[in-house]
Amino acid sequence: MSANRGAITFCVALATLMQALDTTIANVALPHIQGSVSASQDEIGWVLTSYITAAAIMTPPTGFLAGRFGVKRLFLVSIAGFTIASMLCGIATSIVEIVLFRLLQGAFGAALVPLSQSILVDINPPEQRGSAMALWGMAVMAGPVLGPMIGGWLTDNYTWRYVFYINVPIGIVTFLGIRAFLTSAPPDPRDKLDWTGFATLSLAIAAFQIMLDRGEEKDWFGSAEIVTEAIIGAAAFYVFIVHTFTVARGFVRPAIFRDRNFTAGVTLITVVGLTYYASLSLQPPYLQNLMNYPVVTAGLALGPSGLGTMVSMMVVGRLMGKVDIRFLLGVGFTIVAWSFYARTGWTPDVSESAVVWVGVVQGVGMGFLFVPLSAAALSTLKPDERTEGAGLFSLMRNVGSSVGISVCNALITRDTQVNHGDISTYVSPVNRMFEDPSVAHYWNPLTAAGRAALDALVTRQAQIIAYNDDYKLLMIATLVVAPLLFFFSRVEASKPGELPAFE
Numbered sequence: 001m002s003a004n005r006g007a008i009t010f011c012v013a014l015a016t017l018m019q020a021l022d023t024t025i026a027n028v029a030l031p032h033i034q035g036s037v038s039a040s041q042d043e044i045g046w047v048l049t050s051y052i053t054a055a056a057i058m059t060p061p062t063g064f065l066a067g068r069f070g071v072k073r074l075f076l077v078s079i080a081g082f083t084i085a086s087m088l089c090g091i092a093t094s095i096v097e098i099v100l101f102r103l104l105q106g107a108f109g110a111a112l113v114p115l116s117q118s119i120l121v122d123i124n125p126p127e128q129r130g131s132a133m134a135l136w137g138m139a140v141m142a143g144p145v146l147g148p149m150i151g152g153w154l155t156d157n158y159t160w161r162y163v164f165y166i167n168v169p170i171g172i173v174t175f176l177g178i179r180a181f182l183t184s185a186p187p188d189p190r191d192k193l194d195w196t197g198f199a200t201l202s203l204a205i206a207a208f209q210i211m212l213d214r215g216e217e218k219d220w221f222g223s224a225e226i227v228t229e230a231i232i233g234a235a236a237f238y239v240f241i242v243h244t245f246t247v248a249r250g251f252v253r254p255a256i257f258r259d260r261n262f263t264a265g266v267t268l269i270t271v272v273g274l275t276y277y278a279s280l281s282l283q284p285p286y287l288q289n290l291m292n293y294p295v296v297t298a299g300l301a302l303g304p305s306g307l308g309t310m311v312s313m314m315v316v317g318r319l320m321g322k323v324d325i326r327f328l329l330g331v332g333f334t335i336v337a338w339s340f341y342a343r344t345g346w347t348p349d350v351s352e353s354a355v356v357w358v359g360v361v362q363g364v365g366m367g368f369l370f371v372p373l374s375a376a377a378l379s380t381l382k383p384d385e386r387t388e389g390a391g392l393f394s395l396m397r398n399v400g401s402s403v404g405i406s407v408c409n410a411l412i413t414r415d416t417q418v419n420h421g422d423i424s425t426y427v428s429p430v431n432r433m434f435e436d437p438s439v440a441h442y443w444n445p446l447t448a449a450g451r452a453a454l455d456a457l458v459t460r461q462a463q464i465i466a467y468n469d470d471y472k473l474l475m476i477a478t479l480v481v482a483p484l485l486f487f488f489s490r491v492e493a494s495k496p497g498e499l500p501a502f503e
Contacts, residue, residue: 028302029160291350292348346464
């Protein structure tokens, strides 16, 4: 395998880039997808949450599937499934089809990142693993940077469908390369998975996610559907908890949560996922619908945020072991909270430079969170618990992401309606502002055209306030969990480049 190490590394990095691109490439195309398939504000969020939820559910059993069927076979199936699902997303003609195919895309793509890491460790000797993982890390970081730019360019010059079609040639090249060059150890049929725990946890996550996605549309608990989904989710989660505490080796070992660093880290990464991906879903429609940005311009405005993350992760990598991790995390939470605060005062008149600058600042803050938080959460676990801990860590990040997107989209819809009603109370024929001829010329409440123009103006103002309120919520959520940093054990000094040691 050493003779094919370069080709395998290239293919693995390509697979990682393909999966990383899909975390952001579709965001900038959402308004165009929404118009093409006649989806509502709530429904278009399903395009993001379906992918993230499926990936969240299918990430933890990756280790079992790799052992049971072999790394090469699972990797090939994941690439093929992800590529076919991407093509199906591109030819979809309704919101239901897109959501269904995005579910498949997320389910097949869940294994790509952990398998890529595993393959690179296996094929490289210890002295070369650092450079191989650096190449892999560049692919991971390049995805969020290139995603909005490529997505905007493809949508503007071709159609939104090409943000999915772009995966097809990448997937074919990766599949053929892995099939030709990678050899794999034989599978181990003795590997076991707690299917009851996996099934009940998956059902609980899926039921609650559907409830959040459809709650606003169905008037929440005034709908029998939402009540049913809540009951199914609660019942499945109850069975999962009881099963977990009554079997010798369940899908999740409760003892892992006795580690306070891990418990605090999982809680923090859940909120980080919630706020980060929710903000990514809010920006494209704000720029395109309220600020009238062309899709290419929106992509160029959003791309530098990933660049900020890339640069700060490099800086943080050098600081790890020299600076207390809690300090790095504190800096990250402060920067991210400020970026949300800056957006709470935005109007559509905000400059493009301000949009780019605040995005870069948020990206820098995220770079101060991702790497130190992983180290803080996983480094104090026992060696035999770290694989499971990493799976749970990834699971909760994805769950937080899907919940954040659903909640923010629901709040945008609800708050827009509430704000529209509040503002409309000031729109009446007796309002003296309408005596001004320049005002009455455009917004005359006594004519049909004037009332339509007034309604459009009021709706726009209501949406601006709703977006500002969402950013206030994200800022508050970031600040509320920041005190959990004090639950981490004190970091002892360690050699540069080594993983910090904890008490």
